[in-house]
Amino acid sequence: MKQYEVVIVGGGINGCGLIRDLALNGVSTLLIDKGDFASQTSQGSSKMLHGGIRYLENFDFGLVAEALEEKNLWLKLTPHLCFERDFYLPLYKYSKYAPWMLGLGLFIYDFLSHFHNRPFAVLNAQETLKKIPSLDPKDLKGSGKYYDGVVDDAKLTLECLYDALLEPCAEAHSYQEVTACLKTNDGYEITYQSVKDKSQKTVKAKFVVFTTGPFTDQLLPKLNIPWKPQLIPSKGIHLWLKKGSIDAQGSVVLTTKDNRVVFVIPQRDSILVGTTETPVDQDMFNIQATKTEIQYLLNxxxxxxxxxxxxxxxIISTFAGVRPLVKEEGHNDALGKVSRFHKIFRPDHRTYVLLGGKYTTFRRMTQEIAQELLPRLGKRYQPNLTLNPLRQKSLMPTFGEKPALTMGMIKQIIKQEHVTTFEDLVKRRLSLLDEPQHLKNVMGIPVDEVKALFK
Ligand SMILES: Cc1cc2nc3c(=O)[nH]c(=O)nc-3n(C[C@H](O)[C@H](O)[C@H](O)COP(=O)(O)OP(=O)(O)OC[C@H]3O[C@@H](n4cnc5c(N)ncnc54)[C@H](O)[C@@H]3O)c2cc1C
Structure with missing residues (x-):
């Protein structure tokens, strides 16, 4: 039976971030995911690397400062996957903030970044309309302009994994579901089953880490791991709108009547709109936007x-995800009010569970686990290794100029980038916004020719 020091269950950003840190530190690690890597929450986010300007309202200054530091780090490390964008927060006569309050909030935001953010500005109505000509001019007083990061969330997750897999001590398998986790004297025997042909494999590990995000409360009791539910799952949907639907040169932050925030972010030759926040009443693995949610955003x-x-x-396409928000005793469980802090649980001596937090701060959260695991494995933890750039880029970039796609290139992507299905290829490796079932061609190549590669 093959033995690893650590087995990680769940290949979203947290699992892929953790395997990278462990592998760079020389820990033999296996990562397993039930679907494609980055195929759940970590491809369903608002695609922002951000401090979270609205968390300032809750005085979550520590969280905002940490997230801003991470945002600025990834902007430097992976300029091909993320870029800085100007955001405009419009102020109307009926807005709850006066311009001076907005200015103060934006100053604190820049201050918490140690002024590494590009500087904020408060604009008057005319200056605002120049940038966002489509905005309703009636009662417009102006806007606050600040900067945050825009990221291809699935690709950053995948590239963290590719970087890890360059180390001989790291291994990862997709479309394998963990079905049993048996405690032994010196660790665990972990069984996983192929989603395709149901074949099973069992491996040994000294430690097991669950980075299964919103699926954790359902999974751990099935594996007989001592666990009481910790999550308040919260669904959010997004729309990709055709370019030109709204005339906006920058991103816009809209405050809704129910006191939430909806972002309108031009990127990838289209416009991303989101998000919503509702309880989850569907199968979380196939979560979809409903008509009511789409209408809410259009309204x-x-x-x-x-x-x-x-x-x-x-609408070009829609997507949905589930926020793995963690319950906090004595705190308000109303969805918009639940804190975005993360928690690390240790349900038994050799098991770790990472929950909550934000995509933006994944490196810091997974570092907490890595720095505890390394000494327990008799090794010294080197915290700075994750500050190095990622070494294996995706062959098809998401932003900027794209090379012409050829069959040869598709075959190379399938081989090099751990592709199993047609959807893995078009959605996450080529970052196409059209739903795979609607595609007539894949960047110029007839869809049947591409699908034939998966038969
Ligand atoms: C609507 C929305 C908007 C958001 N916007 C932002 C944003 O703009 N910026 C930001 O910083 N954060 C944002 N977030 C938060 C961020 O997306 C999440 O915190 C993050 O993606 C969680 O990643 P994860 O790795 O924990 O979970 P996931 O990405 O869900 O990964 C968990 C993995 O576990 C696997 N799994 C489950 N069960 C098993 C099993 N039995 N065996 C093997 N594998 C299994 C799943 O297949 C899945 O791939 C947003 C979240 C949502 C929902």
Missing amino acids: VLKQYFPNSDFDESS
């Missing part, structure tokens, strides 16, 4: 861009 857009010409036919 918010109609309120702020009343003269823009868009409707349901302007």
Whole structure:
């Protein structure tokens, strides 16, 4: 039976971030995911690396400062996967903030970044409309302008994994579901089953780490790991709108009537709109946007861009995800109010469970586990190794100019980038926004020719 020092269950950003840190530190590690890597929450985010300007309202200064530091780090380390964007927070006569309050909030945001953010500004109505011509001019007083990061969330997850797999001590398998975790004298025997042909494999590990995000409360009791539910799952959906649906040169932060925030972020030759926040009442592995949720976002857009010409036919595609928010005793469990802090649980001596937090701070959260595990394995932890750039880039970049796609290139991507299905290829390796089932061609190549590669 093959033996590893650590087995990680769950290949989202937290699992892929952790295997990278452990592998760079020479720990033999196996990562397993039930689907493709990055195919759940870590591809369903608002695709922002950000401090979280709205968390300032809750005085979560520590969380904001840490996230801003991480955002600025990844902007430097992976300029091909993330870029800085200008965001505009419009102020109307009826807005709850006065311009001076907005200015103060934006100053604190920049201050918490140690002024590494590009500097904020408070604009008047005319200056705002120059940048966001579609915005409703009635009662507009101006806007606050600040900067945050935009990221291809699935690709950053994948590239963390590719970087880990360059180390001979790291191994990863997708489309393998962990079905048993048996305690032994010196660790665990972990069994996983192929989603395709149901074949099973059992391996040994000294430690097991669950980075299974929103699926954790359902999974751990099935594996007989002592566990009481810790999550408040919260669903969020997004729309990709056709370019030109809204005339905006920068991103816009819209405050909704129910006191939430909806982002409108031009990127990838289209416009990302999101998000919502509702309880989860569907199968979390196949979570979809509902008509009501789509209409909610379109209504918010109609309120702020009343003269823009868009409707349901302007939607290229939609996607949804589940926030793995952690319950806090004595705190408000109302969805929008639950803190974005993370928690690390140790349900028994050799098991770790990482929950909550934000995509932006994955490196810091997984570092907490790595720095505890290394001494327990008799090794010295080197914290700075994850500050190095990622070494294996995806063959098809998400942003900027793209090379012409050829069959040869597709075959190389399939081989090099751990692709199992057609959807893995088009959605996460080529970052296409059209739903795979709607594609007639894949960047110029007939879809049947590409699908034939997976038969
Ligand atoms: C709507 C929305 C918007 C967000 N926007 C932002 C944002 O803009 N910026 C930000 O910083 N954060 C954002 N977040 C938060 C961020 O996306 C999550 O915190 C992060 O992606 C969680 O990653 P994860 O690795 O813990 O979970 P996941 O990505 O869900 O990974 C868990 C993995 O576990 C696997 N798994 C489950 N069961 C098994 C099993 N039995 N065997 C093997 N594998 C299994 C799943 O297949 C899955 O791949 C957002 C979240 C949502 C939902």
